[in-house]
Amino acid sequence: MPYEDLRVNGDRLRDSLETLARIGGTPGGGMHRLALSDDDKKARDLFVSWLQELDLEVTVDSMGNIFGRMSGRRPGLSPVMAGSHLDTQPKGGRFDGVLGVMGALEVLRTLREKGIETERPIVIVDWTNEEGSRFSPAMVGSGVWTGKLDLQWVHGRKDVHGRALGQELERIGYKGSTPCKSWPVHAYYELHIEQGPVLEREGKRIGVPRGIVCLHWYDVVVEGTANQVGPTPMEGRNDALCAAAEMILKVNALPAEMGGNMVATVGEIHNHPNSRNIIPDRVHFTVDIRSWDDQLALQAWERLKKDFQEIASRRGCGLKTDVTWRVEHVPFDERLVQRVRETSRRLGYPTHEMVSGAGHDASYMAMVAPTAMIFVPSIGGRSHVEVERTSWEDCEAGANVLLQCVLQSAMEG
Numbered sequence: 001m002p003y004e005d006l007r008v009n010g011d012r013l014r015d016s017l018e019t020l021a022r023i024g025g026t027p028g029g030g031m032h033r034l035a036l037s038d039d040d041k042k043a044r045d046l047f048v049s050w051l052q053e054l055d056l057e058v059t060v061d062s063m064g065n066i067f068g069r070m071s072g073r074r075p076g077l078s079p080v081m082a083g084s085h086l087d088t089q090p091k092g093g094r095f096d097g098v099l100g101v102m103g104a105l106e107v108l109r110t111l112r113e114k115g116i117e118t119e120r121p122i123v124i125v126d127w128t129n130e131e132g133s134r135f136s137p138a139m140v141g142s143g144v145w146t147g148k149l150d151l152q153w154v155h156g157r158k159d160v161h162g163r164a165l166g167q168e169l170e171r172i173g174y175k176g177s178t179p180c181k182s183w184p185v186h187a188y189y190e191l192h193i194e195q196g197p198v199l200e201r202e203g204k205r206i207g208v209p210r211g212i213v214c215l216h217w218y219d220v221v222v223e224g225t226a227n228q229v230g231p232t233p234m235e236g237r238n239d240a241l242c243a244a245a246e247m248i249l250k251v252n253a254l255p256a257e258m259g260g261n262m263v264a265t266v267g268e269i270h271n272h273p274n275s276r277n278i279i280p281d282r283v284h285f286t287v288d289i290r291s292w293d294d295q296l297a298l299q300a301w302e303r304l305k306k307d308f309q310e311i312a313s314r315r316g317c318g319l320k321t322d323v324t325w326r327v328e329h330v331p332f333d334e335r336l337v338q339r340v341r342e343t344s345r346r347l348g349y350p351t352h353e354m355v356s357g358a359g360h361d362a363s364y365m366a367m368v369a370p371t372a373m374i375f376v377p378s379i380g381g382r383s384h385v386e387v388e389r390t391s392w393e394d395c396e397a398g399a400n401v402l403l404q405c406v407l408q409s410a411m412e413g
């Protein structure tokens with residue numbers, strides 16, 4: 001059979017996704033499988049047993065990243081890699097991350113079943129703690145592997161109960177002996193759900209992201225004057241919460257003013273002393289700005305700071321702003337992106353050009369290897385929630401694109 005006619009087994013893919021969804025499944029139909037929890041260990045054990053069934057060479061590195069290597073005709077050539085993550089958000093969904101790992105597994109199962117040997121080796125990967133919800137920050141498995149984060153620092157990151165990531169790796173038996181260090185990779189593909197509403201709205205089956213937007217995080221503190229709410233007249237108050245409220249609406253209005261595909265969000269707020277009969281004297285909130293255009297995102301922040309300053313002084317409040325974290329936008333490899341696009345069309349799947357608004361392990365991978373992602377629709381655009389769903393047909397379509405892309409790269413000399 002010509003390689004171009006090869007397809008994955010959609011039922012088998014569905015079966016692996018459903019089997020994994022029973023480990024840490026919630027009554028609401030979602031997933032609660034936090035990184036390095038007992039359920040994460042169970043999912044890892046099952047995953048490793050599936051890799052062993054395929055006779056892959058399994059290694060676990062000191063970050064707990066799990067790799068399964070299928071040899072090729074020319075073992076000296078750098079491998080093609082595909083994968084994602086098996087951890088989930090608290091009360092998260094069944095498809096985020098898992099689809100990319102099970103999709104890659106289905107690719108390898110298909111190749112084994114058909115007795116196809118590729119020129120290059122193929123490596124499937126489950127990256128540790130992509131979500132960053134139990135241990136922050138996110139994407140640390142791929143971050144350390146690509147040399148962008150320090151292993152000791154990441155091992156020392158603690159969850160809310162004070163348990164360190166490194167100790168938890170040891171506890172569940174996944175602190176491997178292999179050093180967590182990148183090797184040359186010929187191509188990296190990550191199949192993932194879109195986590196937004198665009199593909200569904202456009203009626204397209206495959207999203208072709210050209211990269212991942214920049215991510216700028218800020219912290220803002222507004223300081224006012226506390227006082228008893230009853231005896232203090234409205235005139236002359238220095239109400240930090242009212243000032244913050246105005247500022248938050250400025251953040252919300254910003255993308256429409258700046259243009260350029262930007263989103264801006266205040267997702268976290270702490271009000272002090274947070275009492276119904278005291279005028280708030282201190283408010284801390286976060287700002288998250290994302291855009292494909294890093295410069296535009298920086299200009300947006302400058303504009304916000306001016307607005308914040310004006311609001312603060314009009315209300316007699318102090319203002320302090322901090323840059324917390326900035327990651328530049330990450331373009332994917334044009335050749336691989338083109339391959340995802342052409343392959344999807346050849347398979348008869350309508351495509352949509354887009355950018356990824358969320359970070360992924362592919363963000364770090366794109367810094368060290370040619371990388372591309374394949375997106376499939378999220379029903380209702382919902383993700384990181386229990387109702388997160390993608391149709392089985394779309395899962396299968398995404399895995400078929402992954403199969404054909406991995407094959408093409410793995411047959412390259």
Ligand SMILES: [Zn+2]
Pocket residue numbers: 085096097130192360
């Ligand atoms: Zn994910």
